[in-house]
Amino acid sequence: MPNTAKADVLQGTLDLMILQTLSTLGPLHGYAIAERLEQVSKGALQLNMGTLYPGLLRLEQRGFIRAQWNITENNRRARFYSITTAGTRQLAAEKAEWTRMASIMQSVLSGESQ
């Protein structure tokens, strides 16, 4: 159910997804990040503002992303987020960790079902 996925986005997962998005697409504003995540997850991930923006702030506070006011292509003022060097390092570390964790989960779960 998409709704539970929306509510239960794990904190660490959301951070990872945001970092990954910024790393591949470059500077984006908050709405674009949400749109992108929704699109990539084929509608499974629908982030409301109360989840997305505190998450962005947390990443900013930890120095992984930085934010800057800028102008969109439609000539609107928006806050654009971009990944920092520390963020890139963090992304690499977490990605590796995630893959490791996922493969562990995979083997545990497949072992259980047999």
Place this chain on the structure above:
Amino acid sequence: MIPRIREFLLRLHRTLRPDHSADDELRFHLEMAEAAARRRGESLRDARLRAGSVAQASEALHDQRTLAWLRDFFQDTRYGIRLLARSPLFAVAAIGSLALGIGANTAIFSLIDAVMLRVMPVHQPERLLEFAKHSGQYGRGNFSHPLYQHFRRELRSFDGLLARASLGRREVSFGGEPELVNVEVVSSNYYAVLGITAFAGRTFDPDLDQHPAALAVLSHAFWQHRFAADPAVIGRTLRLNRTVFTVAGVGPPEFHGVVPGEAPDITFPLAFDGEVRGGDTWVPYESRGWLSVIGRISPGQSISHAQTEVSSIYAGILAAEAAHYPKELHRRQILSQRMLLQPAANGLDTLRERFSEPLRILMGIVALVLLIACANLANLLLGRASTRRREIAVRLAMGAGRGRVIRQLFAEGLLLSTAGGALGLLLACWSANALITVMSNGGQRIALEIRPDLRVLTFAAAVSVAACLLFSLAPAFEATRRALQPALAEARGSTRWRLGRVLISIQVAISIVLLIGAGLFGRTLYRLYSLETGFDRSSVLVFSLDTRHASLRGPALRDRVLQDLRSLPGVAAASVATSPVGLAGWDGSIRVEGYTPAPNEDDRVQFNAAAPDYFATLRTPVLLGREFNDRDTPTSLKVVVINDAFARRYFRDHSPLGKWVNIAGQPDRREIVGVVKDVRLRSSREGALPTLYLALTQAGSGAAGAFVVRGGIPEVIVHSALKRIDPNLRATDLRTLEEHLSRGVLQERIMGTLSAFFGALSLLLVSLGIYGVVAFQVARRRKEIGIRIALGARPRQVVAMILAESSVPVAFGVTAGIAGAAALTRVTQKMLYGVTPTDPITFTAACAILITLAFAAAWFPSRIAARLSPVDTLRCE
């Protein structure tokens, strides 16, 4: 440096301020979502629901922001405490020097608060104005009762006018043993004009003037400590001299009278001043100035309007008075008097006048001491920051933001300054009270209540935070910046060393200023003490007599007392004069026969009257002729003795002996039989005034006011000698002449002692600072020094190298300090005597002391460097 600081402050600001732009961002998000829904032809409501509400998200953001901040703060503090606990020596040194600095600042500030800032707890204090009577020649003067009544009758722009006078300490009996209390007499409208009501019972009614009643009002503080706040005390009686007063009530708490530092215990109605004094009333006399006057200006009246009215009334009074004087000079002097209104919300300003200047300068001095302490601490923290570079580098590499690390270092600084501030506050309470004892100078204690009120607490907190910012800004900055640099920053010209040297220069400069200040005040004190006073003050007792209950009076008593004193074993000489040593009794006009005064020349001289052997007792040299002896009787030839200043003014090179003097208003002419050396006090910074001494036996009204006894006898002997003459006879103000005189140089003593103390403190801090920096340098350069020694450098060369490097910041500091002192010491000009603010000897001495100490402080670590074994140093890395 500057742009970096700016950027840092901006970032700090951004972290701390409530972020309103977040809402803009959320609204933008919502609009984008709506626009997308419209494009896709979906329901706007669904899109809004999916995006969530702006308010809710905004709140979540706010929580995230503050929570993170708080969490960080607690984390930082905990971490800081752990770190400090790990280096207790550093913690003690840092907190100790901060406590000294903050404590000194808070102490002086709490005095300033008590003396100058505290507003009286009365109704609308801003409407109270003091009537300050200024006469050009005699400075401030008090009101006579008729003058007060005159103003009370005539003034229209005031709601009320009160008068009061302190009558000092008196013996009061509440039925039992007499006890000494501070008493004050006040006009019956005193409490009404101040707008305060009794805490218990009642105060004086304004109609007490018409129907005088022997009432008394106790102060709240006195009621508490003497009667344990017993309400039954109201209605009780007390005896003062021969009069019985009834306690009418108790004044309000927190009210300590209108003169800061006086705090009367009991107030009596003005009409009973004679009964309180145990003598005649002064109320009817126009010539007796003894009252201070405060008025409550009517609501809506401007002070300038009131001042105009007061001035015009006073001008009328002066004109009437001047009309009695035939001489133009006297008339002009009378008319030159002024009556000025000044705000009295903080009470009358006697104490303010005496101490505001010294307190202000002391405030400056302690602020400088705190600056030195901060610079020292900054240096210590810089040292620690470099040793903690690895730790900080790790934290930065782990992804901690630079601002976050700086915040951490600030939290540690705040921890230090909070501890130092708390300790300093304790220190301040104690030392401010000690300082008041010094200011009271052995006399009646100045009753200033030093309490850490809100203003003092705020001040201490503000100083602590400011200190924290001062000493942790640079190191915090430095640490995070350097942490990002590769290890090659370890090279010699590193910024740590540069910043450390700048700090040393600043410390040295400030210390030079303090030392020069201390030197100037010290030299002033020395000059005043070594002043030619014209008498020998050692082993002389002075006292006056309380003859109210004695059976003998007048000349008979005087002769008897002198006779008995002289017969005491150990007494070399004893005599008496009308007024105390070095002070004129009164002044008056004279005419010297054979001297033609210039037109409008001031013909007044100072007068005193002395018994035989007066000058011998004081060891004042008789320059010509003789002093008074027993053959000068009321019936013998009228004679006078003059001082040197008198002789110089009227006789220049001729001998005054045998010349005649006429005193205005007296028929007899008097012969000059002697010339004595000028007697002057240390406190009088002008030369001695021309003075005429009359023989006490021929002085008419000459009262025996001030006895002097030479000989190292204890005070109790004098007491018992007087008891033998008459059990009711008492000596008052019995003390050594030294004590008596030291009152005159109180301000100079305070400034001299305290500035010397703070100067020494600054030297200690600077020496520690230099030692610390040089020792740190030596430790860091072990390897380089080891190589030098291995290559053949002699120990002496190593020492010389390190001393030479240390001398650069010291030289900068000394130069800046001299320049700073030259600019700053001018403010002390008025308080100096016999020394100019740019006294070269003081400047040279201060520099010499500091340079010597600086080299000593650098020499110790350089010796360690010289003794380094090259093998060890090269092996240890």
